[in-house]
Amino acid sequence: MKKILVAGAGGQIGTELIPALRQIYGTDNVVATDIREDASQFFTDGGPFELLDALDGEKTRNLIKKYNIDTVFNMVALLSAVGEKNPMLSWKVNMGALINLLELSKELNLSLFTPSSIGAFGESTPHDNTPQDTIQRPGSIYGVTKVAGELLCDYYFNKYGVDTRGVRLPGIISNVALPGGGTTDYAVDIFYEAIKCKKYTANLKPGTYLDMMYMPDATKATVELMEANPDKLIHRNCFNVAAMSFDPEGIAMEIRKHIPEFQLSYEIDDVRQAIANSWPNKMDDTCAREEWGWKPDWDLPKMTVDMLAVLNRKLNSCDCDCGDAGKCCGKNN
Numbered sequence: 243m244k245k246i247l248v249a250g251a252g253g254q255i256g257t258e259l260i261p262a263l264r265q266i267y268g269t270d271n272v273v274a275t276d277i278r279e280d281a282s283q284f285f286t287d288g289g290p291f292e293l294l295d296a297l298d299g300e301k302t303r304n305l306i307k308k309y310n311i312d313t314v315f316n317m318v319a320l321l322s323a324v325g326e327k328n329p330m331l332s333w334k335v336n337m338g339a340l341i342n343l344l345e346l347s348k349e350l351n352l353s354l355f356t357p358s359s360i361g362a363f364g365e366s367t368p369h370d371n372t373p374q375d376t377i378q379r380p381g382s383i384y385g386v387t388k389v390a391g392e393l394l395c396d397y398y399f400n401k402y403g404v405d406t407r408g409v410r411l412p413g414i415i416s417n418v419a420l421p422g423g424g425t426t427d428y429a430v431d432i433f434y435e436a437i438k439c440k441k442y443t444a445n446l447k448p449g450t451y452l453d454m455m456y457m458p459d460a461t462k463a464t465v466e467l468m469e470a471n472p473d474k475l476i477h478r479n480c481f482n483v484a485a486m487s488f489d490p491e492g493i494a495m496e497i498r499k500h501i502p503e504f505q506l507s508y509e510i511d512d513v514r515q516a517i518a519n520s521w522p523n524k525m526d527d528t529c530a531r532e533e534w535g536w537k538p539d540w541d542l543p544k545m546t547v548d549m550l551a552v553l554n555r556k557l558n559s560c561d562c563d564c565g566d567a568g569k570c571c572g573k574n575n
């Protein structure tokens with residue numbers, strides 16, 4: 243049985259990865275760690291939670307030894323839009339956590355999962371059916387850290403034999419913790435506001451197609467890649483994984499099937515729009531399918547039904563003010 247430590251467990255993905263991992267590997271075998279004490283609120287099953295700044299190598303080593311960890315999931319990252327506000331902090335956090343964990347993986351013989359992203363591609367990348375191996379010249383600091391991360395993970399595997407693995411995640415749509423400052427956040431926000439206000443102001447233009455994925459598929463990809471037979475993995479760092487691709491009009495149309503009066507308007511965020519324009523419309527994930535059997539379970543219609551059902555329950559008690567469509571809708575829940 244794996245003994246797992248998740249760094250950055252209080253983020254959008256970590257909050258749902260922890261329960262998924264605990265269900266498979268046992269509650270006590272999955273240690274949730276985060277820099278923020280309030281992250282512990284997400285984990286109420288009595289499993290281990292530790293305060294950890296993943297940039298603190300010594301404390302990380304102590305925790306790995308204390309819990310006899312053999313596998314680490316590195317979910318620490320500043321996302322793309324927030325990264326543009328503070329590029330140096332983005333570099334420091336994203337690269338600092340990774341290099342610490344790579345060094346500890348080398349020293350303590352750990353397996354290490356690190357997600358990359360659609361953000362690892364750039365303007366000169368082919369945007370349609372983006373190949374696994376192609377031009378990667380991202381224009382955002384987030385993308386720069388993701389490409390550097392992919393290369394570093396390959397380097398530690400090739401030079402030291404460290405078992406590094408990763409996927410290039412699309413925008414993740416989820417209903418537990420909100421994403422923090424990404425370019426694809428609108429695809430989460432739109433569900434909250436559709437339920438509360440029946441209207442939404444998108445910050446990306448119509449026609450901005452991006453790869454997206456429902457959280458259960460993101461956790462499935464993460465777990466399955468770490469369980470995959472290493473002999474079969476040609477592309478360890480990092481696999482394109484795709485599930486659905488849509489633009490703001492496409493998701494609005496799907497929501498209207500359930501909330502017919504839903505209205506979509508636009509107020510473009512230039513920083514996010516420039517980033518989104520440089521990212522793929524849709525990735526080709528053939529290598530993931532062939533090398534470790536990747537197959538998504540969720541498409542846009544199925545996800546929309548589930549998101550609306552879950553959020554309807556969650557927002558039932560929400561008392562935020564719907565006068566401002568940009569600010570309301572369950573963000574305090």
Ligand code: SER
Nearest residue numbers: 321322359424425426
């Ligand atoms: N969801 C991320 C972002 O928008 C992409 O990986 O920054």
